[in-house]
Amino acid sequence: MKHFLLATTLIFSAPAAMACETVTIGDLTVEHAWSKATIGAGRPGVFYVEIKNSGTTDDALVGITTPAAGMPMLHETVVQDGIASMPHAMSVPVPAGQSVQLAPGGYHGMLMELTTALKEGDSFPVTLSFEKSGEVTVNVDVLSLRAEGPDCADAGQ
Amino acid sequence: MLGVGAYRTRNRPARSEVLPVPIGQMTWTLTDHQGRLVRPSNWAGRPVMVFFGFTWCPDVCPTTLSDISLWLEELGADADRLIVALISVDPERDTPDVLAGYVSNFDPRIIGLTGPADEVAQAAADFRATYRRVDKEGGDYTMDHTAGVFLFHPDGRFASIIDFHEDRRFAVPKLRRTLS
Numbered sequence A: 001m002k003h004f005l006l007a008t009t010l011i012f013s014a015p016a017a018m019a020c021e022t023v024t025i026g027d028l029t030v031e032h033a034w035s036k037a038t039i040g041a042g043r044p045g046v047f048y049v050e051i052k053n054s055g056t057t058d059d060a061l062v063g064i065t066t067p068a069a070g071m072p073m074l075h076e077t078v079v080q081d082g083i084a085s086m087p088h089a090m091s092v093p094v095p096a097g098q099s100v101q102l103a104p105g106g107y108h109g110m111l112m113e114l115t116t117a118l119k120e121g122d123s124f125p126v127t128l129s130f131e132k133s134g135e136v137t138v139n140v141d142v143l144s145l146r147a148e149g150p151d152c153a154d155a156g157q
Numbered sequence B: 001m002l003g004v005g006a007y008r009t010r011n012r013p014a015r016s017e018v019l020p021v022p023i024g025q026m027t028w029t030l031t032d033h034q035g036r037l038v039r040p041s042n043w044a045g046r047p048v049m050v051f052f053g054f055t056w057c058p059d060v061c062p063t064t065l066s067d068i069s070l071w072l073e074e075l076g077a078d079a080d081r082l083i084v085a086l087i088s089v090d091p092e093r094d095t096p097d098v099l100a101g102y103v104s105n106f107d108p109r110i111i112g113l114t115g116p117a118d119e120v121a122q123a124a125a126d127f128r129a130t131y132r133r134v135d136k137e138g139g140d141y142t143m144d145h146t147a148g149v150f151l152f153h154p155d156g157r158f159a160s161i162i163d164f165h166e167d168r169r170f171a172v173p174k175l176r177r178t179l180s
């Protein structure tokens, strides 16, 4: 059960959105991939996801690519002395036995140079590159600008 | 929590002794998302909640405005007299029209404010907020900015700040204390 060579996709029987899909690669489980609608294509989009490492080896998310943006990057929102900034994150650690979230107010994928505005209800693929596990592609649901996360039956675990 | 953690103490109004001045002593003039001039005197007698941000901001700003929208919904009509304003720290891109398109995604009681660079700077100085342009390759830029939400009593006195990473469950009780 731990040694899938290829990414597999599990679709829940409920009429759940794509954000509720779970994709696995090696010991990693990737789910709850979502984004927020943008006003036009000039503003950057954002990418959030949850990654669980059920193995015994530390891994790290080292990059993302997507046809939806010319310059996707990993960022981390940092609030220091009350001031928010968004430095580039070289990698996001995914330690053995732990879950990591790219979530509002923390790590996020920053989708610069969008090819088109992201509209609520759309979806687009993002390929995540892991230091050890390799690459895996997830479908990302575009939620409203106001959304705080996908509404999955198992979300928030 | 000790040391640096003390800065995060929940009900402490601010991190330093430098508090925002009372609304009545502020001197900025800004334009709201419907193109109307707004001055601090327009807010006299009403509780105030202010957040600094910009519409090109994909993470902190929509997250804060989503949170604020949820708080307003929880407060219901009790928050109808509350002034809720997003002050843009990026007036170069955030015109009133741009702000109108942006705030329409959130609770309708939230207004957007922008204006000439010196008026935005005056507002930031009055609120003791800071912001800084960060240039990126390709001529693009982003803004670092104060992320807390400022609360003022109806008489214009500074009440408290809701910090960005503060437990959001404490926000609505804090707001209720400000409204009364």
Ligand SMILES: [Cu+2]
Pocket (backbone or CB within 6 Å): A075, A076, A086, A108, A109, A110, B058, B059
């Ligand atoms: Cu970012």
